[in-house]
Amino acid sequence: MSVDDDKYPGDSGRRRFVKGVVGGASLAGVGAVGSATVNSVTASGGSGGGTTQAMAIENTAGPAPRGMPQIPIEIDGDGAIRGVWPEVTSTTEQGVQVQVAEMDMGGQTYSSEWFQYCGVETYTGIQPGFEPEGGNYFHSGADPAYQWQADAMSGGDRFTVDLFSDYETWGNGIGVEGMGKPATGTWRSQGTEDVITIQLLRSPLIEELANSGSVRAPNGETYEADGDTQEWLQASTSQGFIAWLNKCTHFCCVPGFKENEGSARYDAENGVYCPCHQSVYVPFQIVSTVFTSRPRPD
Ligand code: FES
Numbered sequence: 001m002s003v004d005d006d007k008y009p010g011d012s013g014r015r016r017f018v019k020g021v022v023g024g025a026s027l028a029g030v031g032a033v034g035s036a037t038v039n040s041v042t043a044s045g046g047s048g049g050g051t052t053q054a055m056a057i058e059n060t061a062g063p064a065p066r067g068m069p070q071i072p073i074e075i076d077g078d079g080a081i082r083g084v085w086p087e088v089t090s091t092t093e094q095g096v097q098v099q100v101a102e103m104d105m106g107g108q109t110y111s112s113e114w115f116q117y118c119g120v121e122t123y124t125g126i127q128p129g130f131e132p133e134g135g136n137y138f139h140s141g142a143d144p145a146y147q148w149q150a151d152a153m154s155g156g157d158r159f160t161v162d163l164f165s166d167y168e169t170w171g172n173g174i175g176v177e178g179m180g181k182p183a184t185g186t187w188r189s190q191g192t193e194d195v196i197t198i199q200l201l202r203s204p205l206i207e208e209l210a211n212s213g214s215v216r217a218p219n220g221e222t223y224e225a226d227g228d229t230q231e232w233l234q235a236s237t238s239q240g241f242i243a244w245l246n247k248c249t250h251f252c253c254v255p256g257f258k259e260n261e262g263s264a265r266y267d268a269e270n271g272v273y274c275p276c277h278q279s280v281y282v283p284f285q286i287v288s289t290v291f292t293s294r295p296r297p298d
Contacts, residue, residue: 046295062279101128106235118252125188134190175269207240
């Protein structure tokens with residue numbers, strides 16, 4: 001599967017240069033390894049699971065133990081947006097042959113184990129060899145969190161690039177405009193009883209971070225990506241689109257980017273806020289997290 005086609009065209013020379021400069025500096029996201037002991041886990045009784053390193057949107061406040069894992073993006077020739085599912089291979093674990101979904105991407109090892117927490121490890125869509133009816137495309141849910149999405153899309157529709165053409169100026173009265181245009185949806189859930197909730201965001205900040213490793217945002221913050229993170233962003237985002245599994249790593253609620261007016265009380269009006277216990281995540285700060293993923297029940 002090709003995932004490095006013209007995502008940020010015309011910028012590779014500059015990218016290489018910036019990487020050399022930024023790569024040596026110790027900036028946000030470098031070595032930010034999250035809590036290593038999170039989920040209680042047993043290594044037996046299922047496949048996969050164990051110590052897992054994942055790229056995540058950073059958790060910056062509240063009780064959540066770590067960031068939420070990214071889902072790498074691909075955009076097809078018609079402008080429809082899907083999540084990359086890692087390559088599936090067979091291997092032997094404890095004498096039993098099991099399937100593993102894992103691949104090298106952007107200097108990282110991207111694995112289905114990134115999503116094995118909060119019970120998602122039992123979902124049909126997270127089984128390595130499962131081929132969902134709707135492919136790996138992201139689909140709009142029946143009850144989206146944003147008015148623009150409710151107006152423009154029906155449940156089950158695919159997301160396409162053109163729906164986000166105003167992403168550089170979009171706002172909804174929560175926080176400042178120009179941080180990006182969000183959507184809520186599902187992934188690898190069509191035709192199953194389990195709903196894998198995702199958040200999709202198209203942001204000029206992600207675009208700039210992938211291209212140059214640094215961006216001054218409309219909220220006055222400067223976000224940085226070191227060389228490794230920039231390499232990962234180049235591979236895992238496309239045209240400013242970024243996605244993550246939208247399950248709070250605290251107690252598994254569904255957070256939202258600019259979804260809740262009350263988030264301003266927690267300085268989260270320009271980020272991702274979980275209303276259950278006020279955890280805050282910043283999708284412009286991508287970090288490497290280490291956690292103990294749970295085994296799949298197969
Ligand atoms: S902060 Fe507790 S579930 Fe999100």
